[in-house]
Amino acid sequence: MKPARVRFAPSPTGHMHLGSARTALYDFLFAKKIGGQFVLRIEDTDQKRFQEGAEQELIDGLHWLGLEWDEGPDKGGPYGPYRQSERKVIYQEFARKLIENGHAYYCFCTPERLQQVRETQMQNKQQSRYDGFCRDIPLEIADKRIINGESHVVRFRTPVEGFTTVTDLLRGDIIVENKNLDDYIIVKSDGLALYHLAAVIDDHLMEITHVLRGSEWLPTFPLHGLIHRAFGWQEPIWVHLSVFLKPSGKGKMSKREAADLVKDGKSIFVKELKNLGYLPEAVNNWVALMGWSYDDHTEFFSMEELIEKFSLEKLNPSPAAINFSKLDHFNGLHIRNLSIDELVFRLSPVFEEAGYIIYPDKLKRIAPIIQERLQTLDDAIALAGFFFKEDVYIQKSDLVMKNMTTEEIYSLLKEILTILSGMKSMEKEIVEPALRECVVQTGFKPAQVFGLLRIAITGLVVSPPLMESLEIIGKEKVIERVKKALDILSDKL
Numbered sequence: 428m429k430p431a432r433v434r435f436a437p438s439p440t441g442h443m444h445l446g447s448a449r450t451a452l453y454d455f456l457f458a459k460k461i462g463g464q465f466v467l468r469i470e471d472t473d474q475k476r477f478q479e480g481a482e483q484e485l486i487d488g489l490h491w492l493g494l495e496w497d498e499g500p501d502k503g504g505p506y507g508p509y510r511q512s513e514r515k516v517i518y519q520e521f522a523r524k525l526i527e528n529g530h531a532y533y534c535f536c537t538p539e540r541l542q543q544v545r546e547t548q549m550q551n552k553q554q555s556r557y558d559g560f561c562r563d564i565p566l567e568i569a570d571k572r573i574i575n576g577e578s579h580v581v582r583f584r585t586p587v588e589g590f591t592t593v594t595d596l597l598r599g600d601i602i603v604e605n606k607n608l609d610d611y612i613i614v615k616s617d618g619l620a621l622y623h624l625a626a627v628i629d630d631h632l633m634e635i636t637h638v639l640r641g642s643e644w645l646p647t648f649p650l651h652g653l654i655h656r657a658f659g660w661q662e663p664i665w666v667h668l669s670v671f672l673k674p675s676g677k678g679k680m681s682k683r684e685a686a687d688l689v690k691d692g693k694s695i696f697v698k699e700l701k702n703l704g705y706l707p708e709a710v711n712n713w714v715a716l717m718g719w720s721y722d723d724h725t726e727f728f729s730m731e732e733l734i735e736k737f738s739l740e741k742l743n744p745s746p747a748a749i750n751f752s753k754l755d756h757f758n759g760l761h762i763r764n765l766s767i768d769e770l771v772f773r774l775s776p777v778f779e780e781a782g783y784i785i786y787p788d789k790l791k792r793i794a795p796i797i798q799e800r801l802q803t804l805d806d807a808i809a810l811a812g813f814f815f816k817e818d819v820y821i822q823k824s825d826l827v828m829k830n831m832t833t834e835e836i837y838s839l840l841k842e843i844l845t846i847l848s849g850m851k852s853m854e855k856e857i858v859e860p861a862l863r864e865c866v867v868q869t870g871f872k873p874a875q876v877f878g879l880l881r882i883a884i885t886g887l888v889v890s891p892p893l894m895e896s897l898e899i900i901g902k903e904k905v906i907e908r909v910k911k912a913l914d915i916l917s918d919k920l
C-alpha cells in the first residue's frame with residue numbers, strides 16, 4: 428500500500444471529547460499501519476468560537492493517549508504552518524483564483540436583504556437558499572465596489588442544474604441534486620476563509636491522502652468535492668465516521684448532559700477521563716471499538732495490536748452508543764495487563780494528588796495485591812489509602828461482628844493483640860498459622876477472627892488480602908491500630 432498522509436484537524440473551541448479522540452486514534456493507527464505521516468492541523472479560523480487553552484488541552488490529550496503526530500504547529504514540518512490562523516494569505520490567494528476562474532464570486536448582499544429573501548422563500552414554501560443576486564456581477568465591477576470599501580463575502584458558484592456525486596469509503600457514492608445545494612459562503616466579510624475552503628486547500632497543499640472526520644460534515648461534503656474539482660485537484664479518500672449516541676442510544680449527548688456525567692464519575696472529555704483514573708490504553712481500546720471492529724469477538728487490544736489489526740474497511744458507519752460499563756471493563760483489563768513497575772508508576776501521581784506521601788518501595792509491595800481489584804486507578808485510594816495513613820478511621824459499628832456480643836468481640840481482639848504482640852514480625856508464614864490456631868482455640872469462625880482484624884487495621888470491610896496487608900503495614904502500626912480498635916470498642920475513644 429502507498430504511504431498515507433492523514434490529518435487530525437481539530438478546532439480549538441472546547442474540551443477535547445471522545446469524538447476527537449477517536450478521529451485522532453484512527454488517523455494515528457492508519458498512518459502507523461500502512462506507513463506515512465500523521466499531521467496535526469489546528470483549525471482556528473472561527474474567532475468567535477475560539478477558546479483560550481483549548482489547543483493546549485488537545486495537545487495534552489493527544490500526548491496522554493499516546494497519539495504522537497509527525498508534523499504539527501509545535502513540531503513544524505515541510506507543509507507548515509499548521510495553524511490555520513497563520514495561513515490566511517494562502518486562503519485569500521486561492522479564493523481569488525476560484526473567483527477568477529468563475530467558480531466563486533463576490534457577494535455584496537446585506538444581512539437585511541438576505542433575511543428578506545429567506546422570509547419570501549419561507550412564505551412560498553421554497554427551500555432556503557441564496558437567490559444568486561450577485562452571481563453575475565462582472566468581476567471588474569465587483570473589484571471596484573471592493574476598492575470603494577463595500578462589505579462583501581465570497582460565495583462558491585454551485586452548479587444550479589444536474590447532480591453532484593461524492594464518494595465516501597464507507598457509504599459509497601452520495602448523489603445530490605445540485606438544486607438542493609447552495610452557493611455557500613467560503614470567505615466571510617472579515618476576509619477569513621471558512622472551514623469549507625480552508626480545509627480543502629490545506630488538505631491539498633499538505634498532500635493529505637485520506638480525510639477521516641465526523642459525519643457532521645456529510646451535508647457539506649458535496650461542496651468540498653466541488654471545491655477540489657473547481658481547482659482541478661484530486662480528492663483525498665473521504666471517510667466520515669459514525670455518530671456517537673447517548674448511553675441510552677437515544678440521540679446525541681447535549682453539552683449539559685456531557686458536563687453532568689462527571690458527577691457520576693463518567694465523562695466524554697479526555698481530560699476528565701484521565702482525572703477519573705482511566706488508563707489511556709483502555710480509552711483507546713474502548714474508543715477504537717466505537718465504530719470499528721476486528722472480528723465479532725476480539726475485544727482486548729493493546730496499541731500494538733490495534734496498529735497491526737486496524738483497517739479502514741472494517742469501520743462501521745452506523746451510530747454507536749457510548750457504553751461506560753464497557754470502559755470500566757476495559758480499564759480493569761488494561762490495569763491487570765500492566766507490569767508492577769508500570770502500575771506503581773501510574774498509581775504514584777494518583778496517590779500524590781489525593782494528598783498522600785508515597786514510598787515507592789512500599790507501593791511496589793502494595794501494587795500486586797490490589798491490581799486484581801482495581802477498576803480505575805482512583806479505586807486505589809479507597810482500597811489502599813490505609814497503607815499510607817498514620818491512622819485509620821474505624822467505625823464502631825463495623826467492629827461489631829455478626830452473632831457476637833461486644834464482650835466477645837473485645838476479648839477476641841485482645842487475644843489477637845496478645846498473639847501479634849508476641850511475634851517478631853508480621854510475616855505471613857508465622858502470622859497466618861497463629862491466627863488459624865486462634866480460630867481453633869476460641870471457637871469463633873475464621874470470618875469473625877480475620878474480619879475483626881481486617882477492620883481494626885484497615886478500617887475497611889472489604890480490603891486487599893489480610894496477611895499481605897499485615898506484612899506491609901508492619902508490626903508496630905498493626906499493634907497500634909488493634910489497640911485503638913480496642914479503645915473504640917470499650918468507648919474510650
Ligand code: GLU
Nearest residue numbers: 436437438470626639640
Ligand atoms: N475543524 C473541523 C472540526 O473540528 C475538522 C473537520 C475535519 O477533520 O475536516 O470539526
